[in-house]
Amino acid sequence: xxxxxxxxxxxxxxxxxxxxxxxxxxxxxxxxxxxxxxxxxxxxxxxxxxxxxxxxxxxxxxxxxxxxxxxxxxxxxxxxxxxxxxxxxxxxxxxxxxxxxxxxxxxxxxxxxxxxxxxxxxxxxxxxxxxxxxxx
Amino acid sequence: xxxxxxxxxxxxxxxxxxxxxxxxxxxxxxxxxxxxxxxxxxxxxxxxxxxxxxxxxxxxxxxxxxxxxxxxxxxxxxxxxxxxxxxxxxxxxxxxxxxxxxxxxxxxxxxxxxxxxxxxxxxxxxx
Numbered sequence: 001x002x003x004x005x006x007x008x009x010x011x012x013x014x015x016x017x018x019x020x021x022x023x024x025x026x027x028x029x030x031x032x033x034x035x036x037x038x039x040x041x042x043x044x045x046x047x048x049x050x051x052x053x054x055x056x057x058x059x060x061x062x063x064x065x066x067x068x069x070x071x072x073x074x075x076x077x078x079x080x081x082x083x084x085x086x087x088x089x090x091x092x093x094x095x096x097x098x099x100x101x102x103x104x105x106x107x108x109x110x111x112x113x114x115x116x117x118x119x120x121x122x123x124x125x126x127x128x129x130x131x132x133x134x135x136x
Numbered sequence: 137x138x139x140x141x142x143x144x145x146x147x148x149x150x151x152x153x154x155x156x157x158x159x160x161x162x163x164x165x166x167x168x169x170x171x172x173x174x175x176x177x178x179x180x181x182x183x184x185x186x187x188x189x190x191x192x193x194x195x196x197x198x199x200x201x202x203x204x205x206x207x208x209x210x211x212x213x214x215x216x217x218x219x220x221x222x223x224x225x226x227x228x229x230x231x232x233x234x235x236x237x238x239x240x241x242x243x244x245x246x247x248x249x250x251x252x253x254x255x256x257x258x259x260x261x262x263x
Contacts (some may be wrong), residue, residue, distance in 0.1 A: 031160045031246055035153065042149050078192065082221040083149045085243025093243050097222075 036133045039087055043131060046083065049076040050128050053099050054121045061114040073103040080124075088132035095124040139164040139259070142182065144175030144201065145190035145219065153246055154188060154219075162250030172196030176204055179211045186257060188240070191220035199234065206235045215257055219244070 025033065056073035059065040077100035084092030102108070102117055141164050145151045148170075155166040167182050169175035173196055179187060187205065191198035198218055205211045215237035231239060238256035240249075254260065 027161050028247060031156060034156045034160065035246060038149070038152050038156070045149075078221060079147060082242035083147065083153075086150065086153050086246065087243075090243070 035087065039131060039133060042083075042087075043128065046080065047125070047128055049080050050121065050125045052076045053080075053096075053103075054118070054125065056103060057099075057114060057118045057121050060108055061111060061118060063111075065108070070103055070108075074100055077103060084128075089127055092124060092127045095120050095127070099124070137260075139186070140167065140182065140184040141165070141253070142167045142169060142175065142179055142184040142187045144169045144172060144187060144193075144198075146170055146193040147190070150190070150219075150242065154244070154249060157246035157249045158253075161247060162254075164250065172198070172201030172204070175201055176208075176211070179205060179214060180208065183210075184214060186237070186253065187214055187216045188219050188253070189216050191218055199231070202231075202234055202236060217253060217256060 053073055053076055056065060056069050059069060077096045080096035081093050081100055084090075084096060098120055099117065102113065108114070139162070141158055143151050143154050143158075143166060145154070151168050151170065155168055158164045159166050167178055167184055169178045172193055175187070175189065178184075189198050189201060193201075196204075198220070202216055202218070205214065205216060216235070217238045217240055218231055218236050219240050219242060221242040228239060238253075240252055240256070244252070
């Protein structure tokens with residue numbers, strides 16, 4: 001792949017730079033192996049986004065959520081919704097979409113809704129910890 | 137036939153997964169861009185066979201990027217597929233009017249992304 005402005009991308013193994021151990025695999029197996037490696041590199045960022053959502057949820061439950069944090073939560077939830085299912089965590093996408101929808105409201109519903117969202121976000125964090133390819 | 141696809145998305149992970157998918161499963165050449173501005177530059181220079189364009193991006197979003205691509209004589213002929221996490225009915229109609237070839241949804245299945253693109257663009261399955 002060609003991505004001169006993104007240094008991280010230069011480290012990605014592509015179909016033409018596979019190590020010998022991958023040569024005998026089918027294309028699908030190669031892709032799974034590459035996705036697993038990419039997940040390992042990405043899980044920290046993914047976990048940070050989930051942590052931001054949890055923090056925003058706690059602030060909301062305490063009635064201390066400011067507008068900037070709410071908007072960051074919407075952005076994080078949107079990104080998680082897009083990427084988790086692609087990595088093989090469709091339930092993660094569902095949970096992130098729900099968080100995006102909730103935080104996307106300019107006026108958030110009451111405390112009971114916040115408590116419910118915190119439960120969903122705990123499930124999201126647990127899913128991410130386990131990962132799509134099994135525990136670390 | 138080896139296709140050349142330009143992926144424009146501000147999300148590293150999405151760019152990487154889509155790129156790996158298209159290279160590994162379909163054997164296509166992949167070009168990456170992390171913003172609408174960079175995407176327009178790369179489309180103009182590289183002349184890909186198609187562009188996979190994210191909708192929600194900071195600074196220049198997908199629809200604005202699409203309009204600029206379609207307004208340029210150097211890129212207007214390149215089919216653009218939008219990649220989005222959420223599109224509602226009115227948006228779909230608006231995107232169609234803007235000349236988008238197809239809309240694909242996140243999350244996508246890396247194993248079938250190339251097939252989705254081929255089908256949407258009427259390409260042969262083997263690319």
